Amino acid sequence: MRRVPRGSTPPPAGPSRSAPHPPHFGLLRPLRLAHVTFPDRGDRMRFVTRAQWGARQPDNGHSPVASNKGVKVHYLGSLFVGIEHHQCAQKMRTVQNQHMDGNGWADFGYNLAVCQHGYVFEGRGKNTQNSANGNTTLNRDHFAVLGFVGSSLVTQPSSSMITGIQDAIAYLRRHGAGSEVRGHRDGYSTACPGGPLYALVQDGTLDPGTLYNGGTYTVQVNDTLDAVSLQFNVPKTYIIAVNDLTAPYNLTVGQSLKIPARGVPLGAGVPEGGGGGGETPPPSGRVPFPGTEWFKASPYSPIVTAMGTRLVAEGCGLYTTGPGPQWTETDRLSYQKWQQKLGYTGADADGWPGRTTWDLLTIPDIGVTPEPVDYEPFPGAAWFTANPNSPIVTAMGKRLVAEGCGLYTTGPGPQWTETDRLSYQKWQQKLGYTGSAADGWPGETTWNRLRVPKVTPVDFEPFPGAAWFTANPNSPIVTAMGTRLVAEGCGLYTTGPGPQWTETDRLSYQKWQQKLGYTGSAADGWPGETTWNRLRVPRQTALQYEPFPGAAWFKTLPHSPVVTAMGRRLIAEGCSEYELGAGPQWTESDRLSYQRWQQKLGHTGAAADGWPGPTTWTQLMVPRS
Template sequence: MTDAKGVKIHYLGALFSGREHSECDDMMRSVQSDHMSGVYFDVAYSLAVCQHGYVYDGRGKDHRSGANGDQQLNADHYAVLAFLAKFGVTQPSMSQITGIQDAVAYLRRAGAGHEIKGHRDGYSTECPGGPLYELVRDGSLDPGELWDGGSHTVQAGENLDGISLKYNVPKRYIIQANKLEAPYDLIVGQKLEVPARGVPLGEKPPGDDDDPGNGGDKLTPFPGAEWFKSKPVSSIITAMGKRLVAVGCNKYDQGPGPQWTDVDQASYKCWQEKLGYTSTDADGWPGEASWSELKVPWTEDGDAGNQKLTPFPGAQWFKSKPNSPIITAVGKRLVAVGCNKYSEGPGPQWSDVDQESYKCWQETLGYTGADADGWPGQTSWDRLRVPWTGDFPAPDPILYEPFPGADYFKQQPSSWIVNEMSLRLVAVGCDSFSTGPGPEWVDDTQESYACWQTKLGYTGEDADGWPGAASWSALEVPRVTPLPVEPFPGESWFKSAPNSPIITEMGKRLVTQGCNEYASGPGPQWTDADRNSYRCWQQKCGYTGSNLDGWPEKDSWEKLVVPRTSG
């Protein structure tokens, strides 16, 4: 079997009354014996799957089956048998569905194509029966992206269900591989082995010891079609280009390099045509099937398509010169895309060198003039793809609506908060509303919010459409609930050099407005740094001359909107 298009799914025939798992081995031998008593030299099926989800080797990989109907049909597809029938046990269990997916994955690793069909699709028969054939048609038997095995370090808030979804590996395999015991509580920092899908437990994926690019080393999963259309700068693009050159699809004058270009698209189009694709299927934009065939080695950018990213913290946050793990992550990404102006580091404190490196990134994207000033903006930030660090700045409490709590939304409220949230979802490209956003929480609202969570890099139950604190902060919903504001204390009060929480809150507001003249702080004691920062604010308000003295007065104070510190 050298060029199978995929697999065909079968059942046992008229009647199957079910078996205890201890009897499934004998059931498999019975099928083999029945076939060998007729015209077959061995069992006709490639693999078989019992009700309990275990996969039995029949003729196995690399050999034609005898079950699909004729020689050509057997040459086109492997044959996978499910222990089910027309009468008796007709419905596959969840474990059996998982087992069939494993069988398909196993054969794909042996070179089978991505087709999954029923026996009836090539031969006049009722096989594999109505319930099983429905799963063939709706795609439920497809194993999806194949994880090649490796370790996972447990992060805060993770559970087995989430890890299972992330790697597309059934939970019970992770439990078995790590000998976990109920109730399966995980510890932050704990290392788990996540076994490869479609590989017998304890074995390595086929070709695991071969050279990179030949299926040996860990491969880069398909990042998704939209990822490529964002024209990314990534080590994945360099690795892809090297593979395209290796397979004879070299349209590069120089390179390949990390920036996706028209030349990458032309080279990938050559690869698609080499695989037999035509027309719109050979447009140069990578798809999952052609990507799997290319076997791009794993790079430092890892699983870019499923990577959880840090949302844009806002332009003013950077101008406050923050100290945060986000800045370290930004610096590492800038180095990775060739914008390294660091003599040492990068580190967590925003500095002029970070700004210079970010300016290089903006210029790489084609920005010029004031658009390449080194201060991050939303578009260039999205293109940089900074990994999630767990540290995210709180939104400005004055400007944005605070998170009302998860339970608030699950009551399906009708409110101005929902209305403003919905308008923000539309603004960030997550519009699943059939009749437009409004104040009423409806299914379209939840679907739009799920789009936003997915855009932030959440997956599985973390992208269920119910707002959480982190995704809400990132959305920056304009404030609609009233905010208590600190009244102006009077000019003479400031000139008395007070020590008060009002000064701290004022300083925080000045920082968010880009008026940060503090070496450290701000704090409760009025200092020259407070006065210099306030002078900057007066200048922003349009004051000149003697009115630009740094001493607060009523008009500029009311514009600053300082939160109230007391009842």
């Protein structure tokens, strides 16, 4: 998909201004944007300084460049096998050594470099002549940005790298770079920056577009996160982070959103006169990397199906049926084949996805965000010897299968059996235990290493309301809050904490707000919903379940978070008939899943028609949404 230029003049600065809107959204209202200062958090350009990656001192001073025509993009120019992010700083040092000791240059040759994981590394830095473009004139006419792709093997930039290069160009534009984005070959006879990266130079994908200086925006009717992201040329992941948004990222009319400034490192202010022209933003991205731990939790998600589809397209699929939404050993073996295709061996090709190989797989965005992984706490040894029937046993069995320790011929299922014990024994033996320490009965150490994904409801105190605290409550909730503040290093207590709200509680909470980056009246020590939810205070009051909405309610085909919560419980009970996960709209998949739940409880015939009744609903224990 090519991007269409749309003019390069940014809107005037000030408390109120208008911005162009992508035509496919059809939005013509003005954008109310006011400049603000943001706390130092992971919501903007991920910038790695020279000191942070361990750069050598240059051999001589750099020649300053106040302004120029723009930026030229480069690549490594040799075979590149791909690396994990913890190796990127070493790659920077290797390139710098090559430039200084091999080429005889005074320093690392480029102004900035961007790794496959989207981090922008400071090379020579801003407003400095580089040595990479071919001669002195070329070096002064354009700043140089290196992308971590090679001439063979790993040649395709990841979606994170594309975002990082856009950030790097935005950063340089804020420090004097002109509007041009060119490839190294545009001024010098070379293959650099390689075909894939040069194609993105040519079609405008690497241009960050119009740069806004950050501020706040009031959500209007029909706004979506994607629309707001396009309006301000800021990746939606940055907007999600700075506003602490949670999936499914539905916006509310009148909601105030912070809009971070593109091309500004964390902790830095927007330069005087910062701005620049641009085009429309790049096409919708790829599925973001959920994290290796997410896969080890044996997820059931359409993301797994999308991954499997791409593995098949790459000739790495080992599926006999599928791929499907449930992560299985076949998914791991197929992914291992993909890692080997990229040149990885040994522990680097174990079949568990890493960020580099995931980004190189380029899975198209399917509009689904992976939920964070939480793990089941150890239920206690006695819990297993009581032969439990619980979704925790099913989740445990799936993890044992994923670890190559499953001895099941059917299942696993919720009823603890001798097969569960023998499978767990195999897990203990895999960890090196023998004798009575490998008897198949779970212990806390081996359980924690198994990382069984949480299937029971997450149990944290809901926000009691701002007025509750100003009434000086005496409650176990205050004690639990204080205990969490101490754990976060924010407790100022000399004794306690205790159940009575005191000035010490307020000052401790103020320290927590400041730790999160809040200042002024936003850090006054009185709890608000956002900071409370991030504190994760363990529940002290009884967990509330959704009351039965009535049989007729379901037959109206409702659209409600209650339906989502119900679906998640059905999935946890192993009763899912969903292809794309649980959502708020009642569908035939909900009815069929609920029918499986009724059958699991022993109902048949008309009593298992998939339409919820009060008894089966109460037994499902749907958390209040």
